[in-house]
Amino acid sequence: MSLKRRKIKKKISRFAIFDTGVIQHIDALQVSLLRAGKNTLLPELYDIFGKECLLKFLDTFAGTTIQVPTKKVLEDAIRDTYIYLTITENDKSRNRKKSDIVKELAVRYDMDVKDVISVYKDMQKHY
Numbered sequence: 001m002s003l004k005r006r007k008i009k010k011k012i013s014r015f016a017i018f019d020t021g022v023i024q025h026i027d028a029l030q031v032s033l034l035r036a037g038k039n040t041l042l043p044e045l046y047d048i049f050g051k052e053c054l055l056k057f058l059d060t061f062a063g064t065t066i067q068v069p070t071k072k073v074l075e076d077a078i079r080d081t082y083i084y085l086t087i088t089e090n091d092k093s094r095n096r097k098k099s100d101i102v103k104e105l106a107v108r109y110d111m112d113v114k115d116v117i118s119v120y121k122d123m124q125k126h127y
Helices: 003-013 028-034 042-049 051-061 071-093 098-108 113-126
Strands: 016-019 024-027
Touching: 028 042, 028 051, 042 051, 071 098, 071 113, 098 113
Parallel strands: none
Antiparallel strands: 016 024
């Protein structure tokens, strides 16, 4: 076991307490996250990531404000990437006319052809 992993395990074990009244193991980290305030998603992150990953996350990003994009923003980013890669791959292989590919992408994503071209050019600037 690596030294870093041992340090994490030590941190994790500090958060376990034993409730003698109920004779069961209580996870003090989970309880403290519930008390962290109304405007926190830490209990949900605990449920998603589990204790060890959440502690790594908190250790890395403590004090940092993190903004999670909406599903729409993520879906648009995936769409834009697909548009860029599809046109780029076709440009390399020259299998089909670029205008045909752009039209197909416009239909697929219910966009205007000019918007597909705009997405492609914008992505091209970044890559």
